[in-house]
Amino acid sequence: MSKTEKISSPSTSAPDDGQRLLAPKGDLELSSKDQKDEVRDLESRKSLSEEDESCFLRHKFRYAILILTVLCLTFTRSNELSFNFTVICMNMNTTEGHKEPPVEMSISEISKIMGSGGLGALVSVMPLVHLLHNFGPRSVFSVLLFFSGLATIALGPLAKISPLWMLPGRIIQGFALSTVMPMTGAVSAEWAPLTEIGKFVTMLSAAGQLSQILTMPMSAFLCVESGWSSVYTAHGILAIIGSLGFFALYRNSAKNHPCITEREFEIISQGSKQRPRRGDSVPYWEIAKTKSVWAVWIAFLGNAIGFQLIVQFMPTFLNKVLSVPVRRTGSLSIIPPITQLLVKIIAGYASDQIPLTEKLKLRLFNSAAQIGCAMFLLPLGFIGIGDGNFAIVCFAASISCLGLVSCGSMKSATLIARGYTHFVMAVVQVIVCISMLFVPFMVAVIASENTIDQWRWVFFLVFLILVMTNTVFCVLCGAEPEPWALTQKK
Known part of the structure; x- marks a missing residue:
């Protein structure tokens, strides 16, 4: 097959417009099986276009996939996060009434x-990246989320x-957690x-905040009203339901989904000539050499x-x-993630409107994120009992900055890769x-006794890490696609 040859259906010698749409953007040869799959997928979308309304959000079904994935990533993160809050009502020295016997845990055991x-x-x-590349997100993510539940x-x-x-159990939760960034x-x-x-990345990354908004108040309510073990049961059930829903509705390729019309697939596939096809080798070495x-x-x-310090230890600190x-x-505890989510959504839209060069915008937003977080964490090392409201203000401001x-x-990663x-x-x-x-x-x-003097050193160390890593980013960051990101392997 020549590089310019198009796919023809079994019943016609000349390709129609829909078949031209499905011809490979990168001028790569297709196997006979690939040709049959492409024709079958085209007929499925044409049939939907003619028969219509069996699927909701017609021509916009990609947003249903986005919402479904955000919910499932939220459940994935919530499972791992559930222990971070529940530990404070599992422990022996909780002063509020227990619905079931507490569990005595040392600082060392909690850390482990x-x-x-x-x-x-x-x-x-x-290994997950390899599985996703060969089997696709539908089966891999569904199975991991199910077992996490x-x-x-x-x-x-x-x-x-x-x-x-x-x-x-926590390690299995971690297996599912490893999908979050690759799935994004x-x-x-x-x-x-x-x-x-940009919108998709912003919304998918919002699962981090949504998981806190879900887990913190739900865990507090269940701990006091039903007992600490009910927290794990509720989170697990949500994850299992989410995994079944994801497997039922998601497809590894947009063109294979029965609810994606020809019109929507054309919108989604714009620019696909710069996307690698499944089976193309990943240029690992070229990526690793890129500043x-x-x-x-x-x-x-x-x-x-900075994020893990706030998410894991804010309830313990309070x-x-x-x-x-x-x-x-x-x-x-739900106030900081709510403010971060709002800041993230507003910034995602505002960043496209600011009349500055893309690289300068990356530097400004990342500096506001990391330097801002560092500055708001420092005062937490100098407060005491009774300053809970001020602590929440500092936590909310610091994690809101990280939303930028x-x-x-994060935006730089999508632009260069x-x-x-x-x-x-x-x-x-x-x-x-x-x-x-x-x-x-x-x-x-550093803070084995949970005293404010010990926590002061924790916040100061995180302050230094945030400042230094941001400095490196500002010097080396990029805003244009790297050469290997625009080249497909044949």
Whole structure:
């Protein structure tokens, strides 16, 4: 087949417009099986166009896929996050009434259990990239989320045997957690038109805030009203329902979905000539040698450490250091993620309107994110009991600043890597996992007694990390696609 030859259907010698749409953008040869699949998919979309309204959001079904994925990523994060809050009402020294016997855990055991989720994500993230590349997100993500739900339900009975028996369940939660960043890249690359990639990335990354908004108040309510084990049961059930819904509605390719019309597929596929086809080799070495990619990875190291400190230890800091009651801790803990979500959405739209060069905008937004977070964390080391409201203001301001990262280092990743964003984000996921292991270890070593003097050093160290990693990003960052991002392997 010549490079310019188009796919013809079995019943006609000349390709129609729909078949030209499905011809490979990168002028790559298709196997006979690929040709049959393309024709079948075309006929499916034509049939839908003619018969109409069996699917909702006609011509906009990609947004249903976006919402579904955001919900499932939220459940994935919520499962891993559930222990971070529930630990304060599982422990013996909680002063509020218990609906079931508490579990005695040492600082060392808590750190191991918190860190085990990150360990599971760390060891599975690179195999996961291989699985996603070969089998697609539909089956891989659905299975991992389903088993994450089962593992979360099992945490309650396991904790009653011994706290360390929770480790296998937490590791399984980590397996599912390792999908978050690669899924963000994979779904936005497959389902978003080039003109909407920024919106897709912003919304998919919002799962981090939505998981806190869901988990914190729900955990506080269930801890006090039904007992701490009900927190794990509720989160696990939501994850199982989400996994079944994802498997039922998602497809690995937009062109294979029965609810995607020919018109919508044309919108989605615009610019697809710069997207690698499944089976193309990933230019690992070229990516690893690129300075702008390292700028993204280093910036995310600082961002992840700041984010994990707030997400993992804000409830502990409020309850154990400032003596804020459990129910009020849950209520106050949803304020920071709500403000971050609002800031992230507003910034995502504003960044496209500011009349500055793209690279300058990346530097400004990333600096506002990381330097702003660092500045608002520092005062937390100088407050005391009774300052819970001021602490919430500082936490809310710091994590809200981190929401601007979606217009800084995260946006830079999509701009420079394009169709290989999923691999760049997979490495980001590794960095996030390392931070999940590092932060509990750092807190256990520096603030083992949960005194304000010890926490002062924690906040100061995170301040330095955020400032230094942002400086590296500003020097090395890029805003244009790298050469390997525009070249398809044949």
